[in-house]
Amino acid sequence: MSTLDPDTVDQALRERPGWSRDGDALVRRLQFPDFPAAVAFVTRVVPLAEDANHHPDLAISYRRVEVRLSSHDVGGITDRDLALAERIDAVVEDGEDAGPR
Numbered sequence: 001m002s003t004l005d006p007d008t009v010d011q012a013l014r015e016r017p018g019w020s021r022d023g024d025a026l027v028r029r030l031q032f033p034d035f036p037a038a039v040a041f042v043t044r045v046v047p048l049a050e051d052a053n054h055h056p057d058l059a060i061s062y063r064r065v066e067v068r069l070s071s072h073d074v075g076g077i078t079d080r081d082l083a084l085a086e087r088i089d090a091v092v093e094d095g096e097d098a099g100p101r
């Protein structure tokens, strides 16, 4: 699978307002009510990543979580990243994301 051209990524991002492009990755920054909620969110992402065999870079800082998606094998953003972003958004909508990023 090859990387997507920037216009394609930008179009996709218009449909995923929580995400932005940061270099060769998609990034979404989330804030949760507390640390357990942040960890619970990350725990819910695990099976999605395993099922997709596509794994985000995850950073947890107290109640903030940064999710970065990039296809490491090709060094850029591919449909795999967009597909996983969509599934991660479903977890966010279902969960406890609260407040500004």
Ligand SMILES: C[C@H](O)[C@H](O)[C@H]1CNC2=NC(N)=NC(=O)C2=N1
Pocket: 053, 054, 055, 056, 069, 070, 071, 072, 073, 074
């Ligand atoms: C062997 C295994 O399928 C590969 O290493 C997968 C695992 N998860 C992955 N995740 C991401 N983000 N990029 C990859 O290239 C990738 N490759």
